[in-house]
Amino acid sequence: MNFPLFPAQASKVAEQTDYIYWGLLCLSAAVCLIVFVPMVYFLFKYRNGNPADRTPLELPEYKIEVAWTIVPTLIFMCFYVWGSRQYFLIERPPPDAMQINVIGKQWMWKIQHPEGNREINELHVPMGRDVKLMMTSEDVIHSFFLPAFRVKQDVVPGRYTTEWINADKIGTYHLFCSEYCGTSHSLMVGRIIVMSPADYTSWLAKGQPEPSLVQSGESLFRQLGCSGCHMGNSVIRAPPLEGVFGKPVPLNDRTVVQADEGYIRDSILFPAKQIVGGYTNDMPSFTGKVNEEQMLELIAYIKSLETQSPSPEVRP
Amino acid sequence: MKTTMPQTVTPEIPNPPQRLLSYFEDGGQTLGSWLLTTDHKRIGILYLYSILVFFVIAAIAAAMMRMELLTPAGDMVTSQTYNKLFTMHGTLMVWFFLIPSIPSVLGNFLVPLMLGARDLAFPKLNLLSWYLFNLGGLLALYAVAFGGVDTGWTFYEPYSSAFSNSHVVTMIAGVFVAGFSSILTGLNFIVSIHKLRAPGLTWFKLPLFLWSTYATSIILVLATPVLAMTLVLVATEKIWGLGIFDPKLGGDPVLFQHLFWFYSHPAVYVMILPGMGVISELITCFSRKPIFGYHFVAFSSVAIALIGFFVWGHHMFVSSQSVYAGLVFSLLSYLVAVPSAIKVFNWTMTLYRGRIHFDTPMLYALAFIGLFMVGGLTGLFLAALGFDVHVHGTYFVVAHFHYIMVGGMVTAFLGGLHYWWPKITGRLYPENLGRLAALIIFIGFNVTFLPQFVVGYLGMPRRYHAYAPEFQIFNVMSSAGASILGIGYLLPLIYLIWSLKNGKKAPPNPWKATGLEWQTPSPPPKQNFAQTPIVTQKPYQYSPEIEEELIHG
Numbered sequence: 082m083n084f085p086l087f088p089a090q091a092s093k094v095a096e097q098t099d100y101i102y103w104g105l106l107c108l109s110a111a112v113c114l115i116v117f118v119p120m121v122y123f124l125f126k127y128r129n130g131n132p133a134d135r136t137p138l139e140l141p142e143y144k145i146e147v148a149w150t151i152v153p154t155l156i157f158m159c160f161y162v163w164g165s166r167q168y169f170l171i172e173r174p175p176p177d178a179m180q181i182n183v184i185g186k187q188w189m190w191k192i193q194h195p196e197g198n199r200e201i202n203e204l205h206v207p208m209g210r211d212v213k214l215m216m217t218s219e220d221v222i223h224s225f226f227l228p229a230f231r232v233k234q235d236v237v238p239g240r241y242t243t244e245w246i247n248a249d250k251i252g253t254y255h256l257f258c259s260e261y262c263g264t265s266h267s268l269m270v271g272r273i274i275v276m277s278p279a280d281y282t283s284w285l286a287k288g289q290p291e292p293s294l295v296q297s298g299e300s301l302f303r304q305l306g307c308s309g310c311h312m313g314n315s316v317i318r319a320p321p322l323e324g325v326f327g328k329p330v331p332l333n334d335r336t337v338v339q340a341d342e343g344y345i346r347d348s349i350l351f352p353a354k355q356i357v358g359g360y361t362n363d364m365p366s367f368t369g370k371v372n373e374e375q376m377l378e379l380i381a382y383i384k385s386l387e388t389q390s391p392s393p394e395v396r397p
Numbered sequence: 398m399k400t401t402m403p404q405t406v407t408p409e410i411p412n413p414p415q416r417l418l419s420y421f422e423d424g425g426q427t428l429g430s431w432l433l434t435t436d437h438k439r440i441g442i443l444y445l446y447s448i449l450v451f452f453v454i455a456a457i458a459a460a461m462m463r464m465e466l467l468t469p470a471g472d473m474v475t476s477q478t479y480n481k482l483f484t485m486h487g488t489l490m491v492w493f494f495l496i497p498s499i500p501s502v503l504g505n506f507l508v509p510l511m512l513g514a515r516d517l518a519f520p521k522l523n524l525l526s527w528y529l530f531n532l533g534g535l536l537a538l539y540a541v542a543f544g545g546v547d548t549g550w551t552f553y554e555p556y557s558s559a560f561s562n563s564h565v566v567t568m569i570a571g572v573f574v575a576g577f578s579s580i581l582t583g584l585n586f587i588v589s590i591h592k593l594r595a596p597g598l599t600w601f602k603l604p605l606f607l608w609s610t611y612a613t614s615i616i617l618v619l620a621t622p623v624l625a626m627t628l629v630l631v632a633t634e635k636i637w638g639l640g641i642f643d644p645k646l647g648g649d650p651v652l653f654q655h656l657f658w659f660y661s662h663p664a665v666y667v668m669i670l671p672g673m674g675v676i677s678e679l680i681t682c683f684s685r686k687p688i689f690g691y692h693f694v695a696f697s698s699v700a701i702a703l704i705g706f707f708v709w710g711h712h713m714f715v716s717s718q719s720v721y722a723g724l725v726f727s728l729l730s731y732l733v734a735v736p737s738a739i740k741v742f743n744w745t746m747t748l749y750r751g752r753i754h755f756d757t758p759m760l761y762a763l764a765f766i767g768l769f770m771v772g773g774l775t776g777l778f779l780a781a782l783g784f785d786v787h788v789h790g791t792y793f794v795v796a797h798f799h800y801i802m803v804g805g806m807v808t809a810f811l812g813g814l815h816y817w818w819p820k821i822t823g824r825l826y827p828e829n830l831g832r833l834a835a836l837i838i839f840i841g842f843n844v845t846f847l848p849q850f851v852v853g854y855l856g857m858p859r860r861y862h863a864y865a866p867e868f869q870i871f872n873v874m875s876s877a878g879a880s881i882l883g884i885g886y887l888l889p890l891i892y893l894i895w896s897l898k899n900g901k902k903a904p905p906n907p908w909k910a911t912g913l914e915w916q917t918p919s920p921p922p923k924q925n926f927a928q929t930p931i932v933t934q935k936p937y938q939y940s941p942e943i944e945e946e947l948i949h950g
Contacts, residue, residue: 084870088855101784102854109774112738116745116770123748124763127684127941128755135750135941146693149742150735157731160781165724167783172720187560221556222650224715224790228856231787235716237651238555239644242717255865259790259858261549263560264476267861351647 091229091250091275094171098231101163108156171232174245178211182294182377185216185223185236187262188269193377197291202271204256206248207281213245215342219373224260227273235260241342248275298382301375305367319364320357326387331358345380417922419823424923435520436923441506442821443527448494448502449890451534454541455489458482460883463876471863479862480547481563487550489541492572493534495802496664498810499671500617501530501582504610506821508586510914510921511604513595513930518588519581526581533575540564540571549860551661552628554642554653558635566635569628576621579667583617586610595913597932601695604912604936605688608695609674612702616663616670620706624660627653651716658709666705668802669769670698672809673740676762679812680744682910683759684751685945687937690743697736704733714785723782730780737773741766752941756908757831761812764839768804772797775850793853796846804842811838811889818893819903823920825948826896830888838885844878907948911938 090096126133181204182193192200206212216225218238225244226233229252234244258269276284292300302308310319329337330344333356338344347354349371352364371379417423420438424430431439462482465473474482505523509516517523540546546568548557557565590611594603630641631653640646642653681688688694710718710726744766753759775797779785788794818826852871857864864872906915911934917926 083867085855085867086851098783098787101781102778105774105778105781105784108777112774113770116741117767120745120748120763120766123745123751124753127748127751128753129944133750135752137941138750140689142690145746146690146739146743150693150739153738154732154735157734157777160777161728161731164781164783164785165727167781168714168723168727168786169720171783171786172723221560222553226790226856226858228787233715233786233789237644237717239650240717255856257856257858261480261553261556261860263556264480264547266480267471267476267858267863270865 089229089250089252089254091248091252091254092231092246093249094167094246095229095231097167097170101160101167104163105160108160171245174213174243175211178213178245180213180215181206182381183214183216183225183236184373184377185218185220185225185258185262185269186373187220188258188265190225190256190258190269190271191374193294193374194285194288195294195381196285196289197293197297198285198288199291202256204271204273205281205284206246206273206275207278208248208251208275209278211245211247213243215377216242216244217373217377221262222260223258223262223269226257226259227254228257229254229273233259241346251275251277294378294381295385297375298378298380298385301371301379302382305370307379310364317363318360320360322383323386324388326384330355332356333358333360342380345383346376349376349379417918417924417927419918419920420923421823421920433524435516435524437505437509437517437520437523438821438921438923440523440527441502441504444497444501444505444530447527447531447534448497451489451493454538455486455494456883456886458486458489460879462486463879465862466864466872467876469864469866469869469872476862477547478545480549480860481541481545483860484546484549485541488537488546488568488572490802491550491664491668492575493530493537495668495806496579497530497582498806499675499813500586500610500613500667501526501578503675503810503813503817504582504586504613504671507606507817507914508589508610509593510820510917510925511607511912512589512593513598513913513926513932514589514593515924515926517585518592519585522581523585526578526585529581530575530578533571533573533578536567536571536574538571540567551657552631552653553657554631554634554650555644555648558631559643559645566632569632573625573628576625579617579621583614583621586614587618590614595930595932598913601692602932602935603695605677605691605694605698606671606674609670609677609698612698613667613670615699615702616667616705620660620663620667623656624664627656627660630656651713651718654713654716655709655718658712659706662709662712663702663705665798665801666701668806670701672765672769672806673698673737675809675813675816676744676765677740678910678912679758679762679816680747681937681939682816682908683754683756683762683947684748685754685939685941685943686747686749686751687935687939688743689746689749690739691935691937693739694743697739700736701733704729704736708733711780711785714782715789727780727782731777734773734776734780737769741770741773750941752944754947755832756947757826757828757835758812758816760832760835760839761808761815764835765805765808765812767839768800768808768842772800772804775800787856788853790858791853792849792857792859795859796849796853799846799849804846808838808842811835814889814893816908817914818896819907819948820914820919820921822897822900823903824896824900825903825907826889826900827892830892834885834888834892837881837888841878841881841883841885845875845882846878848872848874848878904948909945909947911936 184191190202192204216236218236223236230246232244234242254273256271256273310317311322325340330340331337350368353362356362544564547563548561633639634641640648642648642650708729711730714723848871852868857868903919905918
């Protein structure tokens, strides 16, 4: 049996997180020394039967108490700031990261690459690139845990969460579900395979031909009849979708919402929830008609319209 | 020779009455005399029996899990069974052993004695608490015996309402009912400490055990109702399909986590504060010194209870809650660590220039400080946001909270049980066996849980029935340690029962301690004191200069 003490380190973030680990280990060692050395000495010296000076001392009790209240607090604050900075780094994906979608389901991980490649319980990523995972669940809460990257994020049904990595070592590493999700929770495991960019490109090519996510999304958009109202010269008045993604959308109730993945998803499933300013809600709900994978395809398509300008609207 | 000052003066009684019957003799030994008693001491004993049953069942579940985890493959029981085992272990240990352990057993027995009172403020309510506790326990056992529950003790949504086919509602009902027992006990303690203090016993003359019991009771009264409401909402969703937490019904599963941890994090302090109170009593008595920094130790308990209400979100750093919320919860989590550190420093300082006796309770107290330090320091790891992302939901967390709850609370419970055993039963326990057991428990505990920190840092998630092969060595160590720990826990069970008949008779104050509970016979008479004591001194007026033989030497 091996006796590993440190998990594999496959990213810069992992390295930085480990510095915190070492910092905290040093702090713990220091505190243990400060407490246990005097304690053991006192236990030995003042044990019953051992002659020692036991006359009570008048110590400046209040000053001592204040000192050992304030000093630990200040030290703790340093670690608080250190840990928080790392947290912000981990939690906020870089803006231009490539996106891969993850769908958790009892008890497997389904992965969608933007090029259309799909895999289960395996995630291939290129080394040296920021990779953002856009994640959701079909059923219960799961958690996407990549120990070699020191990252983890709960995958929650009904919303999108993100996680990002930038691998700096080629290799195969663990992928675990780390939020208890039912009977085969411990079998909801897989691998993340870090490849050189060239290998990644050829791996993608091997998985073709498949329509890309945007293409699948576009055909769904037509099949489901979305294009009938939201596109071009339709008669029914619906908000155009070109150039919407990522922008603020003013709503009927005078609030403004950011058009992110969650907003698009909610608008498809619960159209009455947030109505775009100046419109009435004539859209049926697509709950039960679109599964999580299709939803992500639709979002990819609507996202691809981000750069287009809205088509001229035809008002009846 | 000068001796340690007792905390009281006993008023001169003109015609000393005949020896009062002890609470064992007074009222007889019929079943009815126990089941219908309103004597806080007898109710304490009843609780001891109840929690022992739950402890043994939950420990058997742990033993089976440790056996399963000897090998990476899930080969001894099925996954479904394994999931039911850890759910059973968690729910029974948390709600039916740890939460009532020190408060309901030692607290029930000691609070009135330490106050110089005849009983708690509401003796009948106290008996009702015990019945509610057992009713809740029976429901939980019914759920376990007739199908089991597979949600984990946290009942996370939407798994527990929409996906689990096990006996979730019965288990929830059990926890719900037992919660009322917590609330009533907490209420009883608060009122008793306010209203029933003996003449002269001002707040700052209270033993620190009462300060920590008071802080604990505040949590029990304020937090438990939130758990009750949350569980009702889960049951409502499960039975009637009312959408509260399930996103398919328009609910929010993360809301459940907020509500659950709003109770369960303060509850973590219910599972450590009373232990801290016990340790303050033991350290002072066995180092023959007044506690260093009485006010700071007392107020740190209250500070922990109050700040503890605002740190629940540190269970949710990767749950998708806002990163800014994470910032606040991390800050408060660091702040709540400060009062715990203050306690440890004060205990250490109390030893300085003391006269230290290494009797069994003191060994447990020292073990507590060591184990609690590890638990507390690893809490700093988990409070560090960026590091928590990695170890959240792994064995690192499992090791951390076992260091606090088992290394801390159970060790303090055993220390307290040995310390007050002569008072409770009127018998002495065998000292050498006691010391041996304390040592075995300390070693066994560390062998069990230290490797879990490593395997958690390596990335082994908790609640895994099967795991990656490179984690095996740590699991084997852990399982080996658990068997040592099992022997360690079995020993006191055997010799304490043995001592009930065969132990030497205990004098009223075998440890020459100063607390009020020692100024009355062992075991105490039904009304506790022949005459209401009048308190004249601060607590812990020990004199280390005086050489005194304690009962065990």
